[in-house]
Each structure stands twice: as structure tokens, then as C-alpha cells.
Amino acid sequence: PAANTLVAAPGSGETTKPTSRSPNERPLPAFEGRSLDGKPLSISSLLGKRVLLFFFNPEDAKSLPVTRAVVEVSRQARRQNFQVLGIGVGSNRDRLLDFTRAQGIDFPVIDDSSARIAGLFRLREPLLVLGADGEGYLTFALPYFNTEAADAEKTIASQLREALRVPEPEPVHSGELLKRPAAPGFEAEDLDGKKVSLRTFAGRPLVLLFF
Numbered sequence: 001p002a003a004n005t006l007v008a009a010p011g012s013g014e015t016t017k018p019t020s021r022s023p024n025e026r027p028l029p030a031f032e033g034r035s036l037d038g039k040p041l042s043i044s045s046l047l048g049k050r051v052l053l054f055f056f057n058p059e060d061a062k063s064l065p066v067t068r069a070v071v072e073v074s075r076q077a078r079r080q081n082f083q084v085l086g087i088g089v090g091s092n093r094d095r096l097l098d099f100t101r102a103q104g105i106d107f108p109v110i111d112d113s114s115a116r117i118a119g120l121f122r123l124r125e126p127l128l129v130l131g132a133d134g135e136g137y138l139t140f141a142l143p144y145f146n147t148e149a150a151d152a153e154k155t156i157a158s159q160l161r162e163a164l165r166v167p168e169p170e171p172v173h174s175g176e177l178l179k180r181p182a183a184p185g186f187e188a189e190d191l192d193g194k195k196v197s198l199r200t201f202a203g204r205p206l207v208l209l210f211f
Contacts, residue, residue, distance in 0.1 A: 026138045028053075028130070029120040033087075035108040036097055041085065048134050050082035052164065055118065057090040057126035058099030062147045066127060067103050069156035073164070074107050080166040085110070089118045090126045131163055139163075 032042035054070050056063040074084045086109035088096040093111045100109050112118055121128075124143075131140040140163045145156050161168060187197045198206075 021135075021137065028132050028136050028138060031117045031120050033110040033112065033117060035110055036093070036100060037108075039108065041108060041110060043136055046083065046085065046132075047136055050134060050139070050164065051132045051136075052082060052084045052160070053128075053130040053132070054084060054086045055089055055112075055121070055123060055126065055128040055130075056086065058088060058096050059091050060126055062127055062145070064103075065147045065152040066129070066145050066156055067099075067105070068153045069160060070129070071103060071105055072153070072157045073160045073166070076161075076166055076169065077107070080164070082164060082166070083107070087112050087117055089113070089115060089123065129160065129163075 028043055030043050032040065034040055052070070052073075054067075056067055070084065070086075077083055084107040086100070086105060086107060088099075088109055089112050091099075092113050096109065096111055096113070099105075110117065115123075118126075121130075127143075127145070129142040130138060133139050142159060142163060145159070146152060147156075149155055158168065185198050187195060190196050
């Protein structure tokens with residue numbers, strides 16, 4: 001039998017009409033916090049789009065390639081209709097802030113140095129990626145990554161895209177530059193009767209206006 005679950009409406013503490021879900025589906029635990037730039041965040045504020053939750057410890061070397069992969073995948077968030085939330089664990093706010101700046105993280109990150117949120121998720125390792133649907137139900141969990149591989153960042157990014165079901169970005173091919181066409185040479189008289197030759201402008205930019 002399906003379970004009826006009340007889901008919090010985005011941006012409010014109210015609940016919407018009960019949604020029929022399978023009893024085997026797991027909702028994310030309710031949590032709230034503030035991003036490093038001071039904005040309040042909660043599960044209810046994230047509803048409506050798919051969510052990628054990224055737990056990481058900025059002092060753990062294994063977090064570096066995974067962070068870079070998450071940053072790369074996050075560039076597709078708007079186009080592919082998902083959002084990313086980072087949760088820094090096992091460190092302190094200053095180190096977390098330095099790490100996010102150094103890695104070019106532009107998605108919101110919550111400082112969870114108190115392990116309050118990590119405790120709700122029963123986090124065993126300081127590195128975990130979770131996915132949830134628009135109603136806040138868990139869709140995938142990625143607790144293990146091969147961070148020692150030579151192409152770790154690329155491989156991990158592919159894992160994330162596969163879990164999110166978003167396509168790999170199309171490669172950009174740099175072709176040969178177009179050959180610059182030779183300008184036609186001509187001579188004419190201006191309104192004062194003076195002869196003007198296009199050759200006199202060789203080596204300088206020129207705009208010809210026909211009207």
C-alpha cells in the first residue's frame with residue numbers, strides 16, 4: 001500500500017495536499033541552517049527541484065577531487081533543473097570558507113561543524129553525495145568514490161551525471177579559423193572631387209558605409 005506523506009510547501013512552514021508515496025521511499029530528514037553568506041536554508045526551501053546534497057570535509061584530501069567534480073556538474077544545474085547544496089562537516093567556518101573560495105564553489109554551503117545535520121543523516125564518513133526529488137524523497141546515495149584514479153574528477157563527474165540523469169556536456173571542437181577574405185580594390189572620387197583609393201588604407205581598420 002502507498003503511504004500518504006505531507007510535504008512542506010516551498011518557502012513556507014505549511015503543508016500541501018498529502019502525496020501518495022511508496023512505503024519503501026525515504027524522505028530526507030528535516031533540517032535547517034544558514035549558508036556561509038548568512039542566508040537561511042531548510043528542506044522546505046529546497047522543494048520543487050531535484051536536490052544534490054554534498055557532504056564534505058574541507059580538511060580531508062579525498063574531498064578535493066569530489067568537490068571539483070560537483071562544481072563542474074553544478075554548472076548544468078539551471079539548465080537541467082536541479083540544485084546543489086553543500087554541507088561542510090568536521091571542520092570550522094573559517095577553513096570551510098577558505099576552501100569554498102579556493103575551489104570556486106558558487107552553490108550555497110552550510111557550516112555543519114557542530115555535526116547537527118550530519119547526525120540527522122547518520123553520516124559515517126565525511127564524504128557523501130545524496131540526491132532527492134522535488135518532494136524531498138531520496139533518489140540515490142553515493143558514499144564511495146575512487147579518488148586515487150588519475151582521472152578521478154572526470155570519472156566522479158560522470159557518476160554524478162548518471163545518478164542525476166543529466167547528459168554529458170558536448171565537447172567543444174576548435175576548428176580552423178576562417179581565412180580572411182581579400183578586400184576588393186577600387187578607386188573613387190569623394191564629394192570634393194578628390195580621388196580616394198582603398199589601397200591607401202592597407203594595414204588599418206576601415207569601415208565602409210553604403211547608404
